[in-house]
Amino acid sequence: MNDMRLTERAVTEKAKMSARKVQVYYGSNHALKDVDVDILDKTVTAFIGPSGCGKSTFLRCLNRMNDTVASARVEGKIEMDGHDIYDTRVDPVQLRAKVGMVFQKPNPFPKSIYDNVAYGPKIHGLTRSKAELDEVVETSLRKAALWNEVKDRLNAPGTGLSGGQQQRLCIARAVATGPEVLLMDEPCSALDPIATAQVEELIDELRSQFSVVIVTHSMQQAARVSQRTAFFHLGYLVEYGETGTIFTNPSDPRTESYITGRIG
Amino acid sequence: MSVGLLSLLLLGLAALGFGLGRQRAIASVNGDARGLHSLPQYYGSSVALFTAVPAFLLVLVWLIVQPVVIESTITGMILPEDIGDGSTRELVMSDVRRIAEGIDVLVANGATGDEIAALVADPVALKARLGDAGVALAADINPHVATASAAYRGEVAMGRTMMSVAALALAVAGFLFAALRVTPQFRARNVVESFIRVLLIGASSVAILTTIGIILSLVFESWHFFQIYPAKDFFFSLTWSPKFGGGSDLGIWPLLWGTLYVSFIGLLVAVPVGLMAAIYLSEYASPRVRSVAKPALEILAGIPSIVYGLFALMTVGPFLRDYFSQPLGLGESSSSVMTAGIVMGIMLIPYVSSLSDDIINAVPQALRDGSYGLGATQSETVKQVVFPAALPGIVGAVLMAASRAIGETMIVVLGAGAAAKLSLNPFEAMTTVTVKIVSQLTGDTEFASPETLVAFALGLTLFVFTLGLNILALYIVRKYREQYE
Incomplete structure (x- = not known):
């Protein structure tokens, strides 16, 4: 699959984030078991697997969003650049500025397009002047391939955009805080094919600046956009490796069954 | 038979x-x-x-x-x-x-x-x-x-x-x-169901027809009043001094001023307290605290307003007089706009907090997640995302509370006194439209005199006022609710 793009799959082998023996419990439910993954720098990593397999749960461990769920408990070790992100000295709020997140459903704030993008830089004090903020907003919108569509109506409400535009606005919003890793939880599941294609193209461009982790139900999407793929099943990480290998020559029979549509 | x-x-x-x-x-x-x-x-x-x-x-x-x-x-x-x-x-x-x-x-x-x-x-x-x-x-x-x-x-x-x-x-x-x-x-089922539909229509028309009936009776009696008392004097005179021998001055302004002043102070107390309570309950409180605190707050709404009136008369009024108005030389009376306003504010807290709490809870979790995902703290999220998203609904809640404040009688009778005055001093006794409606209609008076009939004109004015506020509240709530659906 996609053999022509194999050249593009050359990636740095430097791990940006690494997870070892991660366990997640929701109350008494053991949702994620013994997950070991290295997220490589400037790489798109796709998490695939059937619903309820734990891939979104694991994604939410990477920026400690599970902290906001009262019943969730995380064990094991997740490091970012060699520092444990679950260390008590780490402020989850600071962490989330470095590990941005885009959600399944576009969730623009009920503010103007400009204020949506400026939200992160403002709360983190990333800019010193209005001009600087304007610049951050513009570059973020450009990176999200939305600038040309909205540059004349930056003061219009973000909720008035179309679904695909809203999702790109959410990406711009996440990009504006200058993340080192961007987590995307099924970012295209609420979008039509054209908007999906735009977002996928965007993901490929964003890879030049930071790592992207994407959870997806579409195996074609995983094959199209990612260089690394992890397959989750029933809370276990079944297989993790180079995307081409996973899709063409998986070593685990469960991976093969899932990819060929026999389990899911 | x-x-x-x-x-x-x-x-x-x-x-x-x-x-x-x-x-x-x-x-x-x-x-x-x-x-x-x-x-x-x-x-x-x-x-x-x-x-x-x-x-x-x-x-x-x-x-x-x-x-x-x-x-x-x-x-x-x-x-x-x-x-x-x-x-x-x-x-x-x-x-x-x-x-x-x-x-x-x-x-x-x-x-x-x-x-x-x-x-x-x-x-x-x-x-x-x-x-x-x-x-x-x-x-x-x-x-x-x-x-x-x-x-x-x-x-x-x-x-x-x-x-x-x-x-x-x-x-x-x-x-x-x-x-x-x-x-x-x-088709017996369809016949039975159409009977039931007629019954339902009947029930809703009872409510609507009653409202129309009330309005008509107010309008009718007010029209009588304006036949024997010039409307110009009623709406523009600044004195209220009814004399049952005739020759009264029945200007609405002192009463309207008292009403608005008391309501304003009431809202000044109720809105910040109620709103902050709502934010705490819906965003910060643990489920256990919430399950105790919310019903406890709502008990306040179940207290009859006459009990609040007694509280104003016996506790708040003397306290304000002894510790504020007398030492500051602002007044000698325990009945004052301040007394009634504060107690009314306490009464309104549960209205504001309960309605706002529901509205804040209706803000989608996705918005909060989006904000947390960008590295915002809980307080930044509340201040900059949740609160603005809930604002239209909160404004509606405040306007509803305002129309309740305007219609309140008992607290004002016992807390603010009965003197119709146009004054800025909140420690002075004043009175409101509702109180005067009661006092004009109680006692042995001839029913055809302007002093009695003025009550209906006052009632109608009040009704128009609160109706306007309610319509405004509904309009605001409806107009901005579409935003996140």
């Missing part, structure tokens, strides 16, 4: 109709209910409804119309000279009714028809007999009035009989009509 007995008969007939309709339906398909359009009980219900509903409606209409018709015929029997000085036709008519009731008592005590006829011909004896039976009359009975009473009695009795006959006939007709319609194809 009495109305009670008639109702029982009609209900019995309806029950019979239910049984029969059901049975006929089952029989028509030889016991296999699957061949019917609707379930058997719908056939039964359709017969029962056709039996009872038209008959009961007839009884209802008859009971309303009959007295009117009888009054108009009997009134004709009373000649102008029968109406004494200082009396009116209405007073004579009420005598007629009273005597007729008295005769009913005599009949119940065993008087025969001949005896009654003799008594009617002899008013003096009639009065004596009525007195013996416990129906005392002040004046002697005029012969015309006596005959009118007898005629009245006769017509009432005849009307009753006719009503019973008509209602029963209608019930039987409905019964037969519906029973004959029972066939397997008959």
Whole structure:
């Protein structure tokens, strides 16, 4: 699959984030078991697997969003650049500025397009002047391939955009805080094919600046956009490796069954 | 036949109709209910409804119309000279009714028809007999009035009989009509459901018609008031001094000012406290705290406002006077705008907090996640995302609280005093529109004087005010609610 793009799959082998023996419990439910993954720098990593397999749960461990769920408990070790992100000295709020997140459903704030993008830089004090903020907003919108569509109506409400535009606005919003890793939880599941294609193209461009982790139900999407793929099943990480290998020559029979549509 | 007995008969007939309709339906398909359009009980219900509903409606209409018709015929029997000085036709008519009731008592005590006829011909004896039976009359009975009473009695009795006959006939007709319609194809379920729909429409029209009735009565009496008191003085005069001897000044401004001032202070207390309580409860409180604190806060809403009034009178008023207004030299009275305003604010806290809490909870979790995902703290999220998203609803909640504050009476009577004044000093006693409505209408006063009728004009003004606020609140809530749906 996609053999022509194999050249593009050359990636740095430097791990940006690494997870070892991660366990997640929701109350008494053991949702994620013994997950070991290295997220490589400037790489798109796709998490695939059937619903309820734990891939979104694991994604939410990477920026400690599970902290906001009262019943969730995380064990094991997740490091970012060699520092444990679950260390008590780490402020989850600071962490989330470095590990941005885009959600399944576009969730623009009920503010103007400009204020949506400026939200992160403002709360983190990333800019010193209005001009600087304007610049951050513009570059973020450009990176999200939305600038040309909205540059004349930056003061219009973000909720008035179309679904695909809203999702790109959410990406711009996440990009504006200058993340080192961007987590995307099924970012295209609420979008039509054209908007999906735009977002996928965007993901490929964003890879030049930071790592992207994407959870997806579409195996074609995983094959199209990612260089690394992890397959989750029933809370276990079944297989993790180079995307081409996973899709063409998986070593685990469960991976093969899932990819060929026999389990899911 | 009495109305009670008639109702029982009609209900019995309806029950019979239910049984029969059901049975006929089952029989028509030889016991296999699957061949019917609707379930058997719908056939039964359709017969029962056709039996009872038209008959009961007839009884209802008859009971309303009959007295009117009888009054108009009997009134004709009373000649102008029968109406004494200082009396009116209405007073004579009420005598007629009273005597007729008295005769009913005599009949119940065993008087025969001949005896009654003799008594009617002899008013003096009639009065004596009525007195013996416990129906005392002040004046002697005029012969015309006596005959009118007898005629009245006769017509009432005849009307009753006719009503019973008509209602029963209608019930039987409905019964037969519906029973004959029972066939397997008959859409009994649809018929029953349309009856229910009419019932629902009826219930909602009762509410709407009552509102219209209230407005009309206010408008009507206010119109009377403006006939005898110039509207210009009412709306533009700055003094309120009703004198029951006449020559009063009935300017609405001092009252309106008091109302707005007290409400303003009330909202000044209720809005920040209520809002912050709502934010704590919906965003920060753990489920356990919330499950205790929310009902506890809502208990405040269940306290009758007179109890708040007592609290204002006994506790808050003296406290404010002793520790604030007297030391600061701002006033000597324990009744003040401040007292009433603060206590009213306490009363309004649960309204603001409960409504706002619901509105804040309705803000989608996705927005909060989006904000957390960008590295915002909980407080930044509340301040910059949740609160702005909930703001339209919160404004609506505040306006609802405002219209309650404007209509509040008891707290103001006991807390703010009764002096109509235009003053900026919040430690002075003032009064509000509602309080003056009460005081103008209580006591022995002539009902046609401007001093009394002004109450209706005040009521109408207040109504227009709160209606405007409520419409504004609904408009705001509706206009901005679409944003995140």
